[in-house]
Amino acid sequence: MQVQDTPEEWRVVATTTPFKGNKTSVRTDEVVMPDGSVHRRDYQVHPGSVAVLALDEEDRVVVLRQYRHPVRQRLWEIPAGLLDVPGENPLHAAQRELYEEAHVKAEDWRVLADVYTTPGGCDEAVRIFLARDLAEAEGERFEVAEEEADMELARVPLSELVRGVLAGELHNSCLVVGVLSLAAARAGDGLDALRPALAPWPARPFEA
Numbered sequence: 001m002q003v004q005d006t007p008e009e010w011r012v013v014a015t016t017t018p019f020k021g022n023k024t025s026v027r028t029d030e031v032v033m034p035d036g037s038v039h040r041r042d043y044q045v046h047p048g049s050v051a052v053l054a055l056d057e058e059d060r061v062v063v064l065r066q067y068r069h070p071v072r073q074r075l076w077e078i079p080a081g082l083l084d085v086p087g088e089n090p091l092h093a094a095q096r097e098l099y100e101e102a103h104v105k106a107e108d109w110r111v112l113a114d115v116y117t118t119p120g121g122c123d124e125a126v127r128i129f130l131a132r133d134l135a136e137a138e139g140e141r142f143e144v145a146e147e148e149a150d151m152e153l154a155r156v157p158l159s160e161l162v163r164g165v166l167a168g169e170l171h172n173s174c175l176v177v178g179v180l181s182l183a184a185a186r187a188g189d190g191l192d193a194l195r196p197a198l199a200p201w202p203a204r205p206f207e208a
Helices: 090-102 146-150 158-166 173-187
Strands: 012-020 025-032 038-045 049-054 060-068 073-077 080-082 104-116 125-136 152-157
Touching: 049 060, 049 090, 049 104, 049 173, 060 090, 060 158, 073 173, 080 090, 090 104, 090 125, 104 173, 125 173, 152 158, 158 173
Parallel strands: 049 125
Antiparallel strands: 012 025, 025 038, 049 080, 060 073, 060 152, 104 125
């Protein structure tokens, strides 16, 4: 048996959008089940995101500490952001987020993992990149606001982040998936075997 997610779409007989926000919305679908019954499914519609695990020459990861109101916690995270434009190249978006949030650029980019963050209640898809050969970005720092104005920036050894994830001390999904994927890649075929930065992404198709 091949263990691989596959596309499938059950019939929807009615759809409404009871809420529209600035970046996301809530959709209600009436979905036909395999037994023929119809049930309502409410979920958040999301444009998609990118995240960057930026690894420096000392095996440290660029991380941010930011307040997240829905969970009432200040979380350690890796740089991340929305795909602001439909069809946007995710690599370009990731490079933008690394610059805006950490004022860092990278020469070597690979795909670490593609994930659905909450597939039972949201269609958000995230592509997590590995960025290496880091350097300080040119020009002035990007001006931040709201929660980002209170962010802390640090570089933490990868081994310490892996320990924190397994100890239940770190909870941000992109950070968790990113650091464990990197550790698994190293233990497996190595980082050169990772997918290229412009690998196809069926969840959010884009033009290279």
